Amino acid sequence: MSTIATNEKIPNNVNLAGDRKLQRALEKWQPHFLEWWKEMGPEGFQADNIFLRTAISADAKGWAHFDHVKMPDYRWGIFLADAVEGRTIGFGDDYGKPVWQEVPGEYRNTLRRLIVTQGDTEPASVEQQRLLGQTCPSLYDLRNLFQVNVEEGRHLWAMVYLLHMYFGRDGREEADALLERRSGNADNPRILGAFNAPIDDWLSFFMFTYFTDRDGKYQLLALSESAFDPLSRTTRFMLTEEAHHMFVGETGILRMVQRAAEIMNEHPGEDPRKYGVIDLPTLQRYVNFWFSISLDLFGGEISSNAATYFASGIKGRAKESKHEDHVALEQIMRMDVPKDGKIVSEEVPLRNAMNEVLRSEYVEDSQRGLNKFNRLLVEMGIDFALELPSTRFNRQVGLYEGLRFDPQGNLVSEDDWKTNEKNWLPNDSDREYVKSLMTEAVHEPGKIANWIAPPKHGIKGKPFEYEYVRFD
Numbered sequence: 001m002s003t004i005a006t007n008e009k010i011p012n013n014v015n016l017a018g019d020r021k022l023q024r025a026l027e028k029w030q031p032h033f034l035e036w037w038k039e040m041g042p043e044g045f046q047a048d049n050i051f052l053r054t055a056i057s058a059d060a061k062g063w064a065h066f067d068h069v070k071m072p073d074y075r076w077g078i079f080l081a082d083a084v085e086g087r088t089i090g091f092g093d094d095y096g097k098p099v100w101q102e103v104p105g106e107y108r109n110t111l112r113r114l115i116v117t118q119g120d121t122e123p124a125s126v127e128q129q130r131l132l133g134q135t136c137p138s139l140y141d142l143r144n145l146f147q148v149n150v151e152e153g154r155h156l157w158a159m160v161y162l163l164h165m166y167f168g169r170d171g172r173e174e175a176d177a178l179l180e181r182r183s184g185n186a187d188n189p190r191i192l193g194a195f196n197a198p199i200d201d202w203l204s205f206f207m208f209t210y211f212t213d214r215d216g217k218y219q220l221l222a223l224s225e226s227a228f229d230p231l232s233r234t235t236r237f238m239l240t241e242e243a244h245h246m247f248v249g250e251t252g253i254l255r256m257v258q259r260a261a262e263i264m265n266e267h268p269g270e271d272p273r274k275y276g277v278i279d280l281p282t283l284q285r286y287v288n289f290w291f292s293i294s295l296d297l298f299g300g301e302i303s304s305n306a307a308t309y310f311a312s313g314i315k316g317r318a319k320e321s322k323h324e325d326h327v328a329l330e331q332i333m334r335m336d337v338p339k340d341g342k343i344v345s346e347e348v349p350l351r352n353a354m355n356e357v358l359r360s361e362y363v364e365d366s367q368r369g370l371n372k373f374n375r376l377l378v379e380m381g382i383d384f385a386l387e388l389p390s391t392r393f394n395r396q397v398g399l400y401e402g403l404r405f406d407p408q409g410n411l412v413s414e415d416d417w418k419t420n421e422k423n424w425l426p427n428d429s430d431r432e433y434v435k436s437l438m439t440e441a442v443h444e445p446g447k448i449a450n451w452i453a454p455p456k457h458g459i460k461g462k463p464f465e466y467e468y469v470r471f472d
């Protein structure tokens with residue numbers, strides 16, 4: 001089991017003290033990170049004490065330590081999952097050969113770009129969410145938001161460690177640039193489009209943590225199979241933190257669904273909006289939006305880049321060991337491809353379909369939560385089911401880009417789209433209504449905003465009424 005140095009400036013389990021040059025470089029980066037955090041992290045709460053979970057050890061039971069801390073004092077550090085003795089490459093052309101402890105020269109640029117792109121999403125999401133604290137529905141939710149934020153900050157550390165350790169001078173420059181780009185900035189935006197729009201209402205926050213963080217989970221699962229062992233160990237540890245982010249999203253949506261259903265039962269036949277809750281058709285439109293833009297993050301359905309990543313061992317499939325053939329040279333995947341105004345089924349060599357393989361697993365995983373929401377609706381006697389739209393709906397990347405599909409996946413005309421868009425995607429009145437529900441923060445322990453139900457359980461055995469945030 002790896003030991004962890006928590007008394008150092010940078011908590012770590014990578015024996016940072018044994019590499020003075022690297023330690024000095026990261027200790028130089030650290031104050032810039034803190035400046036970034038204070039400028040771009042949650043606005044208005046830096047002096048308050050938050051009941052946070054901090055990693056104090058990288059093994060399963062040791063790392064979840066809970067305490068009230070001020071966010072700038074959070075112990076951001078570098079934690080890798082333990083090395084797997086004798087680990088070999090799990091897929092691609094070099095299947096079965098030993099994994100890499102250093103970056104092979106020919107893959108240096110590709111790996112660096114992957115790490116930078118992943119790393120860039122971490123601070124981006126903190127920036128997107130920086131104003132949310134000002135309209136929190138409860139102290140419990142406020143605490144969860146900050147937990148997600150500090151962990152995204154730690155994920156940035158995870159990627160910066162790899163850049164500093166394995167990519168020399170250009171790695172250090174990339175690490176600096178990660179603190180310079182800003183979500184939504186016209187001159188120097190974050191790399192991926194989806195990370196440049198502010199997330200300034202809690203409905204969007206729960207949708208983001210449900211759908212977009214789940215993309216993160218699948219990217220991390222694919223990278224944790226990487227032949228580049230330090231990347232594999234880093235992402236394996238990140239996955240343990242990511243699980244909590246999706247818990248926040250799933251239970252957040254579930255609690256909004258519950259609240260809508262309660263009001264529908266109390267006031268049958270009336271518009272739930274009259275009673276200050278988010279009606280189910282609005283929730284459906286937000287699902288349509290967040291699901292579709294998160295699908296884009298997986299990249300094109302047919303991708304030669306994805307084939308190269310797989311062939312070279314850089315990026316595998318989620319849980320590669322579940323698959324039988326790890327070379328994937330002989331297999332094909334069937335895909336629905338638009339051709340001359342119709343959708344036809346085509347065969348694609350499996351390696352070129354790796355983005356779609358990962359996306360399909362994501363879709364299945366996304367459906368699981370929806371089944372839970374729908375079970376609750378059935379239990380509460382409500383005749384409504386939330387659905388994932390077709391993966392063709394509202395896509396800006398890949399095969400379906402530039403075409404119009406309804407949520408069932410049928411091709412529609414531009415006119416049809418224009419007529420129905422307001423029923424399929426969040427419209428101005430939805431956004432205005434959601435905003436109107438979230439104009440102030442609920443800061444009293446045990447109190448909660450009207451539009452969401454309280455959670456079933458508190459955190460770490462504490463009740464919902466616990467003072468999860470202590471104000472300065």
Ligand SMILES: [Fe+2]
Nearest residue numbers: 122152155216
């Ligand atoms: Fe993350």
Ligand SMILES: [Fe+2]
Nearest residue numbers: 213216242245
């Ligand atoms: Fe996350």
